[in-house]
């Protein structure tokens with residue numbers, strides 16, 4: 580099971596952030612002015628399990644008015660007067676809105692197929708659930724923090740008081756009760772969709788095809804490919820620009836990928852050292 584987040588229909592209402600905090604009793608972590616548009620949570624962390632990013636771009640607004648999904652015969656979309664970099668009417672062609680668009684995206688733990696956080700956890704606090712998701716058990720976490728640098732997406736954070744880590748559980752308790760995760764339930768536009776991963780991938784492919792046919796060539800899926808560096812994400816996205824624009828790594832790899840070969844090399848080096856010491860010792864005795 581997993582999430583498909585279609586950022587092309589996100590309206591930035593933050594209902595997902597609020598629903599996540601309410602259901603999971605995630606403490607308030609400061610409602611600061613981040614100077615990043617309407618983003619006031621800044622990024623994912625121990626007390627922000629869903630983060631809605633607002634990215635301001637100097638780009639034609641037209642791509643937001645493609646009419647994708649509008650029923651035939653529906654009236655043209657109304658210009659709601661998006662903010663402008665110029666005073667109204669100042670541009671040469673009399674365009675009062677200028678070229679400006681927001682990209683909005685609700686980020687979350689990716690519930691990687693190959694999750695490095697799981698590999699490095701010494702206590703078994705992080706575990707793979709029967710739904711294929713990755714969950715951290717707060718009563719077993721010892722606060723060592725090994726998983727924090729291991730995550731290729733910078734998702735996990737430690738709480739300041741005792742150092743224990745927290746992150747999205749994909750509402751493990753709700754799944755057990757046959758309910759969908761709180762964020763998906765609260766999202767008014769179905770930007771966050773929850774379900775069987777194969778079904779979600781099919782739905783995402785179809786949506787991508789629709790957007791490309793409508794001329795939104797920059798639309799792309801992120802984390803959908805089971806052949807990528809983390810074996811595909813259990814929470815994947817449809818983006819309207821490059822991943823870097825959203826603060827996502829373009830080619831994530833499981834950070835523990837090289838551990839087996841490193842251990843092999845270390846074992847060979849240790850064996851060679853031991854053989855050298857033994858030979859020296861035996862040579863002296865003769």
Ligand code: SF4
Nearest residue numbers: 688689690691696730
């Ligand atoms: S995104 Fe990070 S925290 Fe989430 S499963 Fe992958 S490695 Fe673990």
Ligand code: SF4
Nearest residue numbers: 589590592593595766
């Ligand atoms: S609830 Fe849905 S539309 Fe609102 S911010 Fe979250 S993802 Fe976007």
